[in-house]
Amino acid sequence: MSKEINLVWFRNDLRVGDNPALFYAAEQGTVIGIYLEAVQQRKSHDDAACKIGFINDTVKELRKQLNQLNIPLHSFKVSDYAESVEKLEQLAKQFNAKGIYFNNEYPLNEANRDKLAEKRLVEKGFEVKRFDGDIIIPPNSVSTGQGEPYKVFTPYKKAWIAFHKTQGTSPLLLPEKQDLKIDKQNDFDFAQDYRDDLWPAGEQAAQEKLKEFLPKAGYYKERRDIPAIKGTSMLSPYLAVGAISAKQCISSLLEWHDGDEEAFYKDTWLSEIIWREFYRQIIIDNPDISKHKVFKSDAKEVWNGEQELFNLWSQGKTGFPLIDAAMRQLLQTGWMHNRLRMNVAMFLNKLCLIDWRQGEAFFMRHLIDGDFASNNGGWQWCSSTGADGAPYFRIMSPITQSQRFDPEGKFIRKLIPELESLSDKDIHFPSREQREKLGYPQPIIDYKEARKRALELLS
Numbered sequence: 001m002s003k004e005i006n007l008v009w010f011r012n013d014l015r016v017g018d019n020p021a022l023f024y025a026a027e028q029g030t031v032i033g034i035y036l037e038a039v040q041q042r043k044s045h046d047d048a049a050c051k052i053g054f055i056n057d058t059v060k061e062l063r064k065q066l067n068q069l070n071i072p073l074h075s076f077k078v079s080d081y082a083e084s085v086e087k088l089e090q091l092a093k094q095f096n097a098k099g100i101y102f103n104n105e106y107p108l109n110e111a112n113r114d115k116l117a118e119k120r121l122v123e124k125g126f127e128v129k130r131f132d133g134d135i136i137i138p139p140n141s142v143s144t145g146q147g148e149p150y151k152v153f154t155p156y157k158k159a160w161i162a163f164h165k166t167q168g169t170s171p172l173l174l175p176e177k178q179d180l181k182i183d184k185q186n187d188f189d190f191a192q193d194y195r196d197d198l199w200p201a202g203e204q205a206a207q208e209k210l211k212e213f214l215p216k217a218g219y220y221k222e223r224r225d226i227p228a229i230k231g232t233s234m235l236s237p238y239l240a241v242g243a244i245s246a247k248q249c250i251s252s253l254l255e256w257h258d259g260d261e262e263a264f265y266k267d268t269w270l271s272e273i274i275w276r277e278f279y280r281q282i283i284i285d286n287p288d289i290s291k292h293k294v295f296k297s298d299a300k301e302v303w304n305g306e307q308e309l310f311n312l313w314s315q316g317k318t319g320f321p322l323i324d325a326a327m328r329q330l331l332q333t334g335w336m337h338n339r340l341r342m343n344v345a346m347f348l349n350k351l352c353l354i355d356w357r358q359g360e361a362f363f364m365r366h367l368i369d370g371d372f373a374s375n376n377g378g379w380q381w382c383s384s385t386g387a388d389g390a391p392y393f394r395i396m397s398p399i400t401q402s403q404r405f406d407p408e409g410k411f412i413r414k415l416i417p418e419l420e421s422l423s424d425k426d427i428h429f430p431s432r433e434q435r436e437k438l439g440y441p442q443p444i445i446d447y448k449e450a451r452k453r454a455l456e457l458l459s
């Protein structure tokens with residue numbers, strides 16, 4: 001009797017390891033992989049050209065990995081999610097598939113697409129099997145004593161850890177090699193405009209980055225805030241497209257701790273991965289966030305800053321060296337250090353009084369790791385409108401942050417070479433004369449005044 005055929009629909013889970021949809025489909029019979037690139041949808045979601053290029057190459061790497069298991073991957077361009085669903089139905093018929101397997105995505109448009117796909121395919125007589133591969137503990141696994149979703153990170157993290165202790169920590173293995181001869185596979189190419197020297201695409205590259213990072217995990221707590229050194233994993237682009245799973249990351253971390261659970265659960269890097277889980281759960285519980293709503297309905301929205309401030313911020317021409325260096329890092333590499341993301345977000349929102357949503361969209365248009373849940377969570381945290389956001393009076397000073405986290409100006413010098421000759425003291429905020437001489441802009445705001453105004457408006 002011939003084996004049943006199932007389609008695996010890859011989306012932001014571009015890997016063969018620890019991929020529940022792929023693993024369980026392969027247990028049932030023959031697998032055919034499908035990838036659908038919804039071109040217009042990406043535009044409407046502000047996805048960055050560098051992220052699209054990175055995805056393009058990650059899909060190609062995925063095909064190589066799948067082909068080693070004799071699994072074909074057919075990729076197609078479609079316009080939007082509605083067309084994705086139509087195409088999927090057509091392919092399911094064409095391949096005479098029994099079922100379609102996929103891993104859930106949580107932002108609203110994706111969740112609606114998946115509901116529609118499930119409904120349509122089931123109506124046509126196909127089986128639909130859905131899994132959670134982008135999150136470590138399944139959605140809605142934890143809730144407060146009152147049965148409500150968590151809104152504050154620390155108790156969420158405590159509950160997350162308690163739940164995780166009851167779960168297996170091992171990622172899923174690779175599916176077995178199948179008995180299938182691969183013919184022609186449908187393929188396409190789109191832009192490849194990204195820094196592949198920094199982020200070589202694919203699952204193997206992601207695993208290598210993880211291996212490179214783990215020996216440094218012991219210093220993460222001390223080094224993660226210093227932008228001049230490589231103190232963080234830089235795995236975010238891979239996690240965003242699913243070239244590696246969060247579960248794979250933390251299972252390797254536990255191994256690095258030699259299985260010592262006490263040390264593992266106290267690990268600061270684990271905590272950051274739990275922030276990622278927290279923001280995913282937040283968008284699941286609050287679908288309106290995907291419609292650009294603030295999390296806190298009583299948040300003060302006082303964003304009446306001049307657009308010119310936004311324009312200068314977005315070009316890295318604010319006259320505040322740390323902010324400008326950070327924005328140049330984003331424009332040049334498609335990535336920005338977390339400490340700097342917080343600084344530039346608070347600068348734009350609280351000091352320039354520009355709506356955080358403008359910054360959020362700008363980040364998405366430029367980040368290689370653009371991820372709706374984490375980006376929205378980060379922006380709402382900084383603007384004090386979000387779940388467990390910073391208190392309204394927390395406004396990072398771009399000058400003292402620079403002195404504290406880039407004391408010798410190493411990061412600034414690298415990104416703003418015109419300031420290279422300044423002393424370690426002056427580089428954080430050059431004088432009027434120094435700026436004129438070096439061709440560096442004058443500050444676009446008076447920090448003390450702007451801070452005072454923000455506190456008055458937000459209190």
Ligand SMILES: Cc1cc2nc3c(=O)[nH]c(=O)nc-3n(C[C@H](O)[C@H](O)[C@H](O)COP(=O)(O)OP(=O)(O)OC[C@H]3O[C@@H](n4cnc5c(N)ncnc54)[C@H](O)[C@@H]3O)c2cc1C
Nearest residue numbers: 232233234235236272276338341369370371374375378379
């Ligand atoms: C305004 C703002 C916007 C952000 N936008 C994004 C975004 O679009 N995509 C994105 O992946 N992260 C975003 N972050 C979170 C964080 O800045 C990045 O995940 C981190 O800088 C990525 O670098 P890394 O991989 O070296 O992280 P590491 O420090 O090595 O952390 C490991 C992983 O944990 C997760 N993580 C770390 N910090 C956070 C956090 N604060 N929130 C959620 N997840 C976290 C990421 O997946 C990261 O790759 C944003 C933060 C802020 C303040």
